[in-house]
Amino acid sequence: MTDDKFNKLDEMIEAALTDQDHEILKETEELGYLALGLSQFGGKLGWVTWVLMLLQGTMFVAAVWCAIKFYAADTALLAIQWGIPSAALAIMALQIKLSLAPQMQADRVIREVKRLQLMIISK
Numbered sequence: 001m002t003d004d005k006f007n008k009l010d011e012m013i014e015a016a017l018t019d020q021d022h023e024i025l026k027e028t029e030e031l032g033y034l035a036l037g038l039s040q041f042g043g044k045l046g047w048v049t050w051v052l053m054l055l056q057g058t059m060f061v062a063a064v065w066c067a068i069k070f071y072a073a074d075t076a077l078l079a080i081q082w083g084i085p086s087a088a089l090a091i092m093a094l095q096i097k098l099s100l101a102p103q104m105q106a107d108r109v110i111r112e113v114k115r116l117q118l119m120i121i122s123k
Contacts, residue, residue: 030108031111052096059089066083066086067083067086
């Protein structure tokens with residue numbers, strides 16, 4: 001479907017809703033990417049996100065420090081000794097950050113299911 005078809009479908013749904021339904025839709029409105037990401041820091045598993053982000057930040061700083069040492073190396077052996085840990089730390093830091101994406105997607109789906117439940121219950 002194109003965006004025009006989605007917009008038309010959304011307009012038809014909006015027209016069919018009552019005032020109470022409009023309130024439910026506003027309260028359960030879809031969050032943007034930044035708001036959804038920040039919402040990961042709260043709730044029951046918020047502490048896991050905090051730990052992961054602290055670990056990821058530490059790894060990133062260590063990767064940058066190793067990269068500085070890599071670029072300042074005088075010999076090939078020193079460059080290898082600092083370059084490999086820098087690359088490995090940078091990749092691991094990125095992987096830790098990307099590990100939150102499935103949780104964000106799951107939260108989006110759960111939010112939509114709750115939205116549907118509220119609309120069904122209100123009928």
